[in-house]
Amino acid sequence: MVTRINVAGDRPYDVLVGSDLAGELPGLIEGAAQAAILYSAPLRERAEQIAAKCGARALPIEVPDAERGKSIEVAARCWDELGAANFTRTDVVVGVGGGAVTDLAGFVAAGWLRGVRWVPVSTSLLGMVDAAVGGKTGVNIAAGKNLVGAFHPPAGVLCDLDALAMLPADDLVAGLAEVIKCGFIADPRILELIEGDPAGAVDPAGAVLRELVERAVRVKAEVVGVDLKESGLREILNYGHTLGHAIEKREKYTWKHGHAISVGLVFAGALSRLSGRLDDRTAARHRELLELVGLPTAYPQEAWTDLLSAMRVDKKARAATLRFVVLDGLAKPGILSGPDEELLRRAYAEVAR
Structure with missing residues (x-):
């Protein structure tokens, strides 16, 4: 059973809560030729599963785990990879992981070509109930947490409850x-x-x-x-x-x-x-x-x-x-x-x- 929770506003979208949600991704990214899949090393296998089912050519980008990945330097490296792949305005960024990875993925998407679609595939409880919902994206700098970012609503959010069984x-x-x-x-x-x-x-x-x-x-x-x-x-x-x-x-x-x-x-x-x-x-x-x-x-x-x-x-x-x-x-x-x-x-x- 999949529960759909609508987020209203100028750019409404649904948050999907349930199990085995990878099959829902193609419907959220329809028309994308490429999907950049941002993930950290512990979630490589899950990212590969998402990439196989996304319905677009996957561009896997591994980033540092947790808050270490939420930096301008990491975002810049991701943008370099998008540039090398000729990533266009109709393509999509997918963040697979907890709140840090989805914050980064949304920020990368917000900055590329002044905003491309993105989808957080949240794998942590924190990400599901907080970071993945609401369109707040960003990175940390020396002055503080999340001080550089953008409001950039996703195309949809996947909260796959199966992932919680693998959480410490x-x-x-x-x-x-x-x-x-x-x-x-x-x-x-x-x-x-x-x-x-x-x-x-x-x-x-x-x-x-x-x-x-x-x-x-x-x-x-x-x-x-x-x-x-x-x-x-x-x-x-x-x-x-x-x-x-x-x-x-x-x-x-x-x-x-x-x-x-x-x-x-x-x-x-x-x-x-x-x-x-x-x-x-x-x-x-x-x-x-x-x-x-x-x-x-x-x-x-x-x-x-x-x-x-x-x-x-x-x-x-x-x-x-x-x-x-x-x-x-x-x-x-x-x-x-x-x-x-x-x-x-x-x-x-x-x-x-």
């Missing part, structure tokens, strides 16, 4: 941070499902995880369908991300994204409560849920100065004014602009170890 358990758990985020900002049923069956939430063959994927994708699809370019509503998807991205930068992207966002969610819940906008019980529920599935909820106390500096470069900042997504209640996100530094320090004290 730690990667599957890390992806749940973004799922839990969706529960707090929009769909509390997500939180209830995890609390009711935490083992099912990490069972790649189970019905609980499939429902969690579909619910999280629907949350993101509804938001980005209204606000593609993060001019308003889409900011709520960054709940927990301001501190989370700062942690990733400080760790030189050696931390898993989901682990950093998990700490960021606890911080965001604490900030919401300390600013008088969120009740104690919902704030405490952040830590309880994240720890229930084995995600980290603390970070070194001595890191605060570095983290504050990194947050000042966050994409949500306006004219050097820090802005945070907070909660005014469960599934009631809002914005906290220009908070006092002492308030931020007190919130951080609740995740500091």
Whole structure:
């Protein structure tokens, strides 16, 4: 069974959730003579399977794994390969992998000939519920994560649940941070499902995880369908991300994204409560849920100065004014602009170890 979730907007597309989805790709890239298949070494076999079924001449391009592949240098190498292959405007870029690979693939597609079609074939939980949906593409630079990129919606998204069975358990758990985020900002049923069956939430063959994927994708699809370019509503998807991205930068992207966002969610819940906008019980529920599935909820106390500096470069900042997504209640996100530094320090004290 394939679930189709529509993402509305000027360039609508479908997110397909199910098993054995490679056969859906030709319908998404109809008319393409060539398909550049971007993948990292651990996913070579899956990329070969996709290439064999894509219905176009495959141009395989291997890129570094995880965040190491999200750089201008790697993107430039990909563009060189597209140029050598006489890649035209009717051709397509396919990203096979987790969020880092699909972010890169979308950015490569957005830059080539000012924008060609692309399709993310997401193989990680994080990619399925976050990176692959919404058309935000980009790479990291020394100043911070995802600071160079483009809004470039895909032709469609394939979330092949079969791939989750091959994920290391730690990667599957890390992806749940973004799922839990969706529960707090929009769909509390997500939180209830995890609390009711935490083992099912990490069972790649189970019905609980499939429902969690579909619910999280629907949350993101509804938001980005209204606000593609993060001019308003889409900011709520960054709940927990301001501190989370700062942690990733400080760790030189050696931390898993989901682990950093998990700490960021606890911080965001604490900030919401300390600013008088969120009740104690919902704030405490952040830590309880994240720890229930084995995600980290603390970070070194001595890191605060570095983290504050990194947050000042966050994409949500306006004219050097820090802005945070907070909660005014469960599934009631809002914005906290220009908070006092002492308030931020007190919130951080609740995740500091």
